Amino acid sequence: MSNKPKIPVDAETKARHIAKLKELCERWDKHIADLDIINERLEEQYQNSALGALHRRMAERKAAKQNASISQIEV
Numbered sequence: 112m113s114n115k116p117k118i119p120v121d122a123e124t125k126a127r128h129i130a131k132l133k134e135l136c137e138r139w140d141k142h143i144a145d146l147d148i149i150n151e152r153l154e155e156q157y158q159n160s161a162l163g164a165l166h167r168r169m170a171e172r173k174a175a176k177q178n179a180s181i182s183q184i185e186v
Contacts, residue, residue, distance in 0.1 A: 157163045
C-alpha cells in the first residue's frame with residue numbers, strides 16, 4: 112500500500128478537487144481573519160485590565176533593576 116495521494120486522471124475530477132480545495136482555503140482564511148479580530152479584542156481588554164496593569168508595573172520594575180545593575184557595572 113502506497114502513501115502517495117491518488118491523482119485524478121480526468122480533467123473534470125481534477126477541476127472538482129481544485130474547486131473544493133480553493134473553497135476550503137477560503138473558509139480557512141475567513142476563520143483565521145476571525146481569530147485575528149478576536150485576538151485584537153482580547154489584547155485590548157487585557158491591556159485595559161487590572162492584570163495587564165500589574166504585569167506592566169512588574170516589567171517596569173524588572174527593567175529598572177536591570178538598568179540599575181548595568182549602570183553599577185559600568186561605573
